[in-house]
Amino acid sequence: MDELIQQFGQLRQQLKKNEVWRNVDFGTVLTDSMRLPHADEGGKYSFHCRVPNIDSYCVITENGYCHQSLMETSEGIVYGSLRAAKEQRADLVALVMGRGSGSDNPYRRMNDAGYSDGVFIYVPQGCHPAKPLQLLSLHTAEASLFMQCRNAIYLGDGSDVTIIHCDDSTNQHTGMSNNVTEMVMGSNAVADYYKLQNINDNSGLLNHTYVTLAAGAHLLSVGITLNGGTIRNHSEVSMMGEGCDVEADGLYINDHIQQVDNYIYVDHLHPSCHSRALYKGILDDAAHATFNGHVMVREGAAKTEAYQTNRNILLTDKATVATKPFLEIYNDDVKCSHGSSIGQIDDDAMFYLRSRGISEKSARTLLLYAFCDEVVGRIRLEPLRQRLSDLIKQRLHGELVVCAECALACNSHCGCSDSEFTIDPTLL
Amino acid sequence: MSLLSIRNLHAYIGEREILKGVNLDVERGEVHSIMGPNGNGKSTLAGVIAGNPKYTVTEGEVIYNGKNILDMPVDVRASEGIFLGFQYPVEIPGVSITNFMRTAVNEQRKYRGLDPLGAAEFLRLMEEKKKIVEMTTKLANRSVNEGFSGGEKKKNEIFQMAMLEPTLAILDETDSGLDIDALRIVASGVNQLRRPDNATIVITHYQRLLDYIVPDFVHILYEGRIVKTGPKELALRLEHEGYDWIRHEIDQQ
Numbered sequence: 099m100d101e102l103i104q105q106f107g108q109l110r111q112q113l114k115k116n117e118v119w120r121n122v123d124f125g126t127v128l129t130d131s132m133r134l135p136h137a138d139e140g141g142k143y144s145f146h147c148r149v150p151n152i153d154s155y156c157v158i159t160e161n162g163y164c165h166q167s168l169m170e171t172s173e174g175i176v177y178g179s180l181r182a183a184k185e186q187r188a189d190l191v192a193l194v195m196g197r198g199s200g201s202d203n204p205y206r207r208m209n210d211a212g213y214s215d216g217v218f219i220y221v222p223q224g225c226h227p228a229k230p231l232q233l234l235s236l237h238t239a240e241a242s243l244f245m246q247c248r249n250a251i252y253l254g255d256g257s258d259v260t261i262i263h264c265d266d267s268t269n270q271h272t273g274m275s276n277n278v279t280e281m282v283m284g285s286n287a288v289a290d291y292y293k294l295q296n297i298n299d300n301s302g303l304l305n306h307t308y309v310t311l312a313a314g315a316h317l318l319s320v321g322i323t324l325n326g327g328t329i330r331n332h333s334e335v336s337m338m339g340e341g342c343d344v345e346a347d348g349l350y351i352n353d354h355i356q357q358v359d360n361y362i363y364v365d366h367l368h369p370s371c372h373s374r375a376l377y378k379g380i381l382d383d384a385a386h387a388t389f390n391g392h393v394m395v396r397e398g399a400a401k402t403e404a405y406q407t408n409r410n411i412l413l414t415d416k417a418t419v420a421t422k423p424f425l426e427i428y429n430d431d432v433k434c435s436h437g438s439s440i441g442q443i444d445d446d447a448m449f450y451l452r453s454r455g456i457s458e459k460s461a462r463t464l465l466l467y468a469f470c471d472e473v474v475g476r477i478r479l480e481p482l483r484q485r486l487s488d489l490i491k492q493r494l495h496g497e498l499v500v501c502a503e504c505a506l507a508c509n510s511h512c513g514c515s516d517s518e519f520t521i522d523p524t525l526l
Numbered sequence: 527m528s529l530l531s532i533r534n535l536h537a538y539i540g541e542r543e544i545l546k547g548v549n550l551d552v553e554r555g556e557v558h559s560i561m562g563p564n565g566n567g568k569s570t571l572a573g574v575i576a577g578n579p580k581y582t583v584t585e586g587e588v589i590y591n592g593k594n595i596l597d598m599p600v601d602v603r604a605s606e607g608i609f610l611g612f613q614y615p616v617e618i619p620g621v622s623i624t625n626f627m628r629t630a631v632n633e634q635r636k637y638r639g640l641d642p643l644g645a646a647e648f649l650r651l652m653e654e655k656k657k658i659v660e661m662t663t664k665l666a667n668r669s670v671n672e673g674f675s676g677g678e679k680k681k682n683e684i685f686q687m688a689m690l691e692p693t694l695a696i697l698d699e700t701d702s703g704l705d706i707d708a709l710r711i712v713a714s715g716v717n718q719l720r721r722p723d724n725a726t727i728v729i730t731h732y733q734r735l736l737d738y739i740v741p742d743f744v745h746i747l748y749e750g751r752i753v754k755t756g757p758k759e760l761a762l763r764l765e766h767e768g769y770d771w772i773r774h775e776i777d778q779q
């Protein structure tokens with residue numbers, strides 16, 4: 099095993115007493131045959147997102163490396179490989195990297211020291227791109243890999259951008275990714291950030307997201323974990339000016355012995371900011387989920403509104419959840435609440451649906467789907483919302499598998515058949 | 527052969543016996559009314575017929591359409607034509623009435639070997655049935671029963687009945703919570719859905735509903751048994767005299 103991989107495996111020992119990191123365990127993901135990727139494995143993957151009506155500026159990172167040269171659109175958007183951007187547009191890269199947003203931690207430091215490549219996106223001031231930007235991180239190599247990507251996103255003042263960010267495996271090889279995404283939002287910038295994760299049951303993903311918002315910026319983030327062996331989403335959001343708005347929602351559907359751990363830290367430093375986090379999860383078999391939410395309201399942050407909710411449905415006795423929403427408040431002029439729940443499928447609702455002739459399986463899917471819909475419904479990009487609805491239906495039917503392409507591009511040949519069960523309200 | 531034939535039915539909820547030997551026969555084309563004091567087992571009987579798993583049947587049989595249904599799953603009973611109008615309809619956030627009904631109609635059709643209805647056909651059917659209970663479109667697009675008023679929930683039950691066209695409808699206090707106009711609308715809906723080959727059981731506390739839905743028989747369910755059966759006039763007597771005289775009669779036996 100490469101020294102770097104060993105080092106990663108040992109971080110857990112160091113962090114055993116760390117409140118924020120002690121649950122994180124990628125020990126079972128790391129294997130002896132795991133190695134670092136080579137810069138030249140990949141680049142052959144041609145991607146065409148099959149979500150109908152989504153045409154995007156797309157950047158693919160394959161096995162830790164991005165093979166796309168740096169592009170500049172007529173609107174002034176610069177996007178492509180981070181390595182390339184550092185060589186060619188160091189001035190722009192400096193707007194994001196090294197600005198020290200979010201907290202320090204050993205996993206992040208490892209990424210700092212050893213990331214291979216990743217995606218850079220620069221959106222100029224006032225820009226409203228006609229198309230969404232899409233980041234795709236794929237594990238395509240026929241080998242077990244340890245990957246560290248670094249993504250840097252700069253959204254200029256008053257820009258308004260939709261970003262789709264997908265992490266997928268396209269085969270059953272074990273992958274471990276320690277990815278860091280930093281995003282800097284200028285004043286009054288608006289970002290709809292959709293994160294989709296569909297990796298195989300053996301793989302691990304430690305996904306760090308550090309976002310800073312200048313005054314008046316608005317972040318909508320919806321993260322959907324469809325599948326994955328061990329996933330940790332570590333998100334830190336800092337509102338660095340007045341009047342920011344953060345809506346951060348998450349949905350996770352896990353089965354077998356999968357583990358998913360969502361950590362979100364929302365920092366209110368200035369007055370009149372609003373944040374809301376809604377995380378929902380469905381856990382089947384012996385899956386385990388952790389939710390750690392932390393809202394920090396600082397002394398100067400008067401008129402803060404902050405809400406945090408985590409809801410879970412456990413489908414078996416063996417599935418488990420540890421949920422800990424937490425508010426830390428240092429001023430009086432705030433409206434805050436937090437709550438969490440862990441429950442089962444409601445028997446009365448089940449009986450009601452079945453009493454109309456709906457089979458147990460369909461009734462269950464309907465109820466679980468309805469549970470998910472609250473999060474999926476936040477997606478403002480209609481074709482994406484549709485597609486995710488379908489994927490979630492498939493997932494709830496146990497049909498969704500990791501296929502030769504990313505989940506969004508997947509079509510029927512890989513077993514992700516369109517479900518016969520049509521429950522899309524917008525069509526009716 | 528009766529459409530429904532219940533013999534010596536005993537049912538428990540948890541450790542507690544609620545039904546203690548119910549006998550009841552319902553023929554096609556008939557309307558039966560079940561009355562009785564609170565907490566004496568009316569909803570339990572309805573729930574046992576519909577197949578609510580929270581009740582345990584320990585004795586007796588329920589023969590519907592020639593089949594013993596006690597081992598049938600809830601949804602199969604529904605597809606066989608049994609419909610329960612709930613006393614307390616359940617709120618299901620996130621599931622629209624439209625999707626709910628489309629799934630129900632098509633699963634029942636599948637059970638009967640029919641092709642599913644396409645979206646357009648289904649919408650047409652829905653429009654037609656909405657009229658029966660004078661339901662507004664706004665209601666139909668909302669989540670099932672979520673935030674509905676008491677009366678709206680009851681209307682929604684009859685709307686579902688109209689969509690599913692059951693052979694045996696059991697309406698559990700469908701009249702409670704309805705205003706005077708709504709009561710008339712709901713009752714007229716139920717009457718429109720009557721056919722010579724189907725039957726209705728209405729559970730109610732009030733004679734008023736029976737002015738609209740005229741029963742062939744009135745049964746009194748008392749302490750887990752049907753202790754008295756009579757013509758519709760029995761309901762009138764209950765309205766005037768309450769249940770004391772029944773208690774008396776039973777004590778004397």
Ligand SMILES: Nc1ncnc2c1ncn2[C@@H]1O[C@H](COP(=O)(O)OP(=O)(O)OP(=O)(O)O)[C@@H](O)[C@H]1O
Binds near residue numbers: 540544562565568
């Ligand atoms: N979960 C339960 N545990 C214990 N007892 C229950 C439970 N559910 C219902 N019961 C009892 O079963 C009995 C019969 O209830 P049921 O709902 O059948 O009465 P009902 O005749 O429909 O009354 P009402 O006229 O008030 O609707 C009542 O005494 C009720 O309290």
Ligand SMILES: [Mg+2]
Binds near residue numbers: 568569570613698699
């Ligand atoms: Mg009752």
